[in-house]
Amino acid sequence: MSGFELKQRVEVIRQKVEERGLGEVLGRVSPGEVASVGADERRVVIDVDFDTYLRVGARIGEYLGVATVLGSVMLGRVVEVRRRHVAHIAHIQTLYAPVEDLEGLKTPAQIVLEPLTECPIDDLDCEPTPVYTPVDPLSVVFRPSPEFIAKMLGLPREGILLGRLYAGGFELSVEVRLPERAMYQHVLVVGTTGAGKTVLLKNMALSAIYTVRNATVLALDLQGDYLLTVLPPEASGVYQPLDEITVLMPVTRHLIDRRREDIQRIAARILGEEYSLLDVKDEREAAGLVGRALAEIFVEETYPGAKVLRAEVTTESVQVAEVRAKVETGSRVFTLRLLPWAMRFEEVYPEIPQFFPFFSERVSMLFRRLVDALAGEGQRDIDTVMKRLDAETTYDAEKGGVWRKLKLHPSQLANFVRGMHMIYETGLFDVSYAVAENKSQRVFATFGEPDYMELGGLVVVDLREFREAPSVASAVVYRVLSRLFEARDEKLARGASPPPTFIFIDEAHYYFPQEGAREDFNKEVVEAVINKLTRLGRVRRMGVVFATHSPADLNDLVIQLTNTKIAMRSEPRVLERVDMAEYAGELAYAQSGVAVAKSFVYRTHAVTFKTLPPQTRHRGV
Amino acid sequence: MAVDGFRVLAEYLASAKRALKPLRTREAEDSQSYEVRPLEGALVRKVEGGAWRFAPVAVDGSTRKLAGPHFSAYVVGVAVYGLGEKAVDFIPGGLGRRFLALRAPREVLMQVERDGRLDFLIVRGSDGTYLDEDCDCTEEDIFDEVRVSAESEALIRVAERGGGGLAVVDGPIYFDHWAKTHLLKIRMTAVERLREAGFAAVGVVKRVDKSQKLCKREALDAFPVEVDRRYCNDAYVVSNVAPKSGIYLMGSFRLTYVGRDIRGYALPDKVFWYASVYGSVFRVEMLYDDFKRLGGEAEEVAAWLAWTATSRWIPYVIDVVDAHARRLTANLLIALRHAVKSRDIPLTYDSELEFLDALRDHVGV
Numbered sequence: 013m014s015g016f017e018l019k020q021r022v023e024v025i026r027q028k029v030e031e032r033g034l035g036e037v038l039g040r041v042s043p044g045e046v047a048s049v050g051a052d053e054r055r056v057v058i059d060v061d062f063d064t065y066l067r068v069g070a071r072i073g074e075y076l077g078v079a080t081v082l083g084s085v086m087l088g089r090v091v092e093v094r095r096r097h098v099a100h101i102a103h104i105q106t107l108y109a110p111v112e113d114l115e116g117l118k119t120p121a122q123i124v125l126e127p128l129t130e131c132p133i134d135d136l137d138c139e140p141t142p143v144y145t146p147v148d149p150l151s152v153v154f155r156p157s158p159e160f161i162a163k164m165l166g167l168p169r170e171g172i173l174l175g176r177l178y179a180g181g182f183e184l185s186v187e188v189r190l191p192e193r194a195m196y197q198h199v200l201v202v203g204t205t206g207a208g209k210t211v212l213l214k215n216m217a218l219s220a221i222y223t224v225r226n227a228t229v230l231a232l233d234l235q236g237d238y239l240l241t242v243l244p245p246e247a248s249g250v251y252q253p254l255d256e257i258t259v260l261m262p263v264t265r266h267l268i269d270r271r272r273e274d275i276q277r278i279a280a281r282i283l284g285e286e287y288s289l290l291d292v293k294d295e296r297e298a299a300g301l302v303g304r305a306l307a308e309i310f311v312e313e314t315y316p317g318a319k320v321l322r323a324e325v326t327t328e329s330v331q332v333a334e335v336r337a338k339v340e341t342g343s344r345v346f347t348l349r350l351l352p353w354a355m356r357f358e359e360v361y362p363e364i365p366q367f368f369p370f371f372s373e374r375v376s377m378l379f380r381r382l383v384d385a386l387a388g389e390g391q392r393d394i395d396t397v398m399k400r401l402d403a404e405t406t407y408d409a410e411k412g413g414v415w416r417k418l419k420l421h422p423s424q425l426a427n428f429v430r431g432m433h434m435i436y437e438t439g440l441f442d443v444s445y446a447v448a449e450n451k452s453q454r455v456f457a458t459f460g461e462p463d464y465m466e467l468g469g470l471v472v473v474d475l476r477e478f479r480e481a482p483s484v485a486s487a488v489v490y491r492v493l494s495r496l497f498e499a500r501d502e503k504l505a506r507g508a509s510p511p512p513t514f515i516f517i518d519e520a521h522y523y524f525p526q527e528g529a530r531e532d533f534n535k536e537v538v539e540a541v542i543n544k545l546t547r548l549g550r551v552r553r554m555g556v557v558f559a560t561h562s563p564a565d566l567n568d569l570v571i572q573l574t575n576t577k578i579a580m581r582s583e584p585r586v587l588e589r590v591d592m593a594e595y596a597g598e599l600a601y602a603q604s605g606v607a608v609a610k611s612f613v614y615r616t617h618a619v620t621f622k623t624l625p626p627q628t629r630h631r632g633v
Numbered sequence: 634m635a636v637d638g639f640r641v642l643a644e645y646l647a648s649a650k651r652a653l654k655p656l657r658t659r660e661a662e663d664s665q666s667y668e669v670r671p672l673e674g675a676l677v678r679k680v681e682g683g684a685w686r687f688a689p690v691a692v693d694g695s696t697r698k699l700a701g702p703h704f705s706a707y708v709v710g711v712a713v714y715g716l717g718e719k720a721v722d723f724i725p726g727g728l729g730r731r732f733l734a735l736r737a738p739r740e741v742l743m744q745v746e747r748d749g750r751l752d753f754l755i756v757r758g759s760d761g762t763y764l765d766e767d768c769d770c771t772e773e774d775i776f777d778e779v780r781v782s783a784e785s786e787a788l789i790r791v792a793e794r795g796g797g798g799l800a801v802v803d804g805p806i807y808f809d810h811w812a813k814t815h816l817l818k819i820r821m822t823a824v825e826r827l828r829e830a831g832f833a834a835v836g837v838v839k840r841v842d843k844s845q846k847l848c849k850r851e852a853l854d855a856f857p858v859e860v861d862r863r864y865c866n867d868a869y870v871v872s873n874v875a876p877k878s879g880i881y882l883m884g885s886f887r888l889t890y891v892g893r894d895i896r897g898y899a900l901p902d903k904v905f906w907y908a909s910v911y912g913s914v915f916r917v918e919m920l921y922d923d924f925k926r927l928g929g930e931a932e933e934v935a936a937w938l939a940w941t942a943t944s945r946w947i948p949y950v951i952d953v954v955d956a957h958a959r960r961l962t963a964n965l966l967i968a969l970r971h972a973v974k975s976r977d978i979p980l981t982y983d984s985e986l987e988f989l990d991a992l993r994d995h996v997g998v
Contacts, residue, residue, distance in 0.1 A: 063718050098720045099949075102956035103997055106949055107910070108880065109941045112685030113949065118720035 035154035043149040058123040065121035074180025077156040081148040085133040087164035092124035162186045166615035173219040178622040188621040195555035203580025208605040212623045231516040238472040242346040243629035251627045256347040258471040263352045263459045264439035278305035300325035302457035303332035354443035354459035358392040367490035369537035394441040464499035500552040513554045520558035521565035546573040563589045576611035639972035647976040649703035651738040666892035671855035680880040690715045691950035693803035694780040695958035707734040709779040710961030712954040734779040739765040759815035785823035797831025806836040833923035838916040841867045875909035883907040908939035913946035963994035
């Protein structure tokens, strides 16, 4: 082929790039360097003339296209940009005067590209493959259009929206999604404080609600972040705030004590000033008033300035099962489904060692028998059991009948007693709103667990009460997750397909600590919960999104069992812990919201993206 | 597509049967043709440094020769620095196309002249005569043919860009050796175009050991130095006048042609300085008219060029164009040799040495 024919051929390729809208031509593959596409090395150096370089710049991480002399079109990622002054090119060193010659900057920029995928230029509908064909020097280089990038990266078109492709320091108009199937293989998000984890998680939760049919999103909320997903953001986003939110609100004895006067005040306001809660004789009505008061207290605390327009309280006898309230805040009205949550000791005590991680293995095995032995024929409510425990331990632990019968070692006894006191101190068991009346207690309202089968949409487990009490928060979380799992399991056992359930766990190390990170946590219990959720949850269409700023404190199992890792701004050692050390350069000083998602679902194994701005109200915004 | 062209050229050269006779060599500089007078205030001045004040356009041509018994090819490459969008522009390249003068038997020259694929060749001198076996010329004349015509073409492109400023040329502004009035006219036309465009042409002459401009009595009288004028050259004078340590500027001097030939009435007066950079010497020259126009700035140009001397003891901008031009001609020579060798055409020993030198420049050693 003559030089002229070759020139014509390359010209035709250049025209195809422009006519097919693949992108703007920037330069050529450098004739002065080896363009290498091998098993070990894939490296193409591009010359971009100075004016083009000044106009369009060149940035690490951005995508560029190459249309080769052999007729392939490739997508590559910039891994290096070289700038040289004329003095360097010509090996010139002045003896005395420091070179301040700006003219010498007008040299071509050299961009080193790592080719990623390719298609024949005449078959752009092809399934992109890894780069198999060589890249000749003087091949045409172009800045690709967003459509071309999305096509060549083979980005999933459906799934949970993570954000937009981020390359070279810029956000591109290419959506990055995580397919639903990847969610069931679980996700781990790491990033330092302020890197944007919570915004990402909230946006993902919202996207899951909007894009996955019948999805249930359960969010563990220590800070009250997810409670704001019913409120609009500062600027409008891709998604609308939710119209309904379900809040699972643990009600503790401490909370009731603290809010006793508020409950009475609100009840009196509803009843009219001449009456008080004590005047209400109908027990369901009284329970309803307590439920309504709790909902108003919740709204006051969570959405300052908002008011409850109306509320329907569902009760079962004196148990407040659900408060369904219309809440108005600003111009927005949403539905709050408040589920007060507490546990009945008598119902749950056989399972306590499975969700309360503070008992040793031996004590866990004996726990039910110990409680039965303590309670004897009497009631198995927490107060009775604790009174019996106090009596037994005061008597003489060593010689005590119960302990002796069970041949309990003193250390096991100590573990049991300490654990029982911790359980009692949580205030989560046998919670009621009661008032002393005529030397006895009148119980106005009790609280229990909801029907986990019925949970749907966004369900927020409000853990704000336990910010400083990880052990209590963990107990709540383990119990809720365990019951949710059982509900999905039951559905599966019945031959039905469980609805998609996505669990969002921010500050995951708080609930699932690394072995040894928290001495009071029983490793077996922690890992049993993780195993159940991740290994068994997959089949039950349960996907977990864990997030932490401190993966060193996070249980190893979580890291092992999450097949998609998303890293945001992090220190190198953090990235190393999640096997993403190669992205340290990109992420060590990344902007907030910038993340690398490493997943089996991406053709290029990893994709850098920037999260969308908060799609709903966000703390601090 | 120089490689394609070289392949075609090699075909023709392979057909050449007659050998070429050796060329005569050029005479030494004729120092009787000019006068040198120190200008008022001429002295030895220490250059103390200062800001990076100027952003001149710089031009340099590099030449190389590849020869066999039947031909001599003179390759030129011109680098222009600071002209436009790129830091460096070239001939051959964006600024011009003709870059190879060929001396060969007449019939070969006539054949290649007709071949449209070889439009980069120069086969006649600027006077229109073939560079054939009977060429009444010196080796230097042919080098000058390609170099001066290519450099002048580049200077005209600088003038066309406009904007004024300084145009620094590697070598004298014009050669006073030439008997070849055609080349002289080409260069002077280019210099005139530069002046019209507001440029002051500045020459930097690196090889001064054969120059005797400072050996004139009037020049020597300006300095307290005893030199036997019979055994004198400019480098010697400078080395005796300027201290070895530091950067010094000697001048300025005005040079006027006084001969009865064309130089006496066609060549304008020049002003020059000698720069000594820790004992290493080069000359800076400009037209007297430009010197007057620039006023006190003229000497600052010379001082700046000295201050920016590089590790090769030449001004920075000259080093830039020199390095680029040499690398360009190195690449051209390597490609030409490859084409010629592939046709089994023998080369002279000097050409093989030239090839090795080109290889060194190619890799930047």
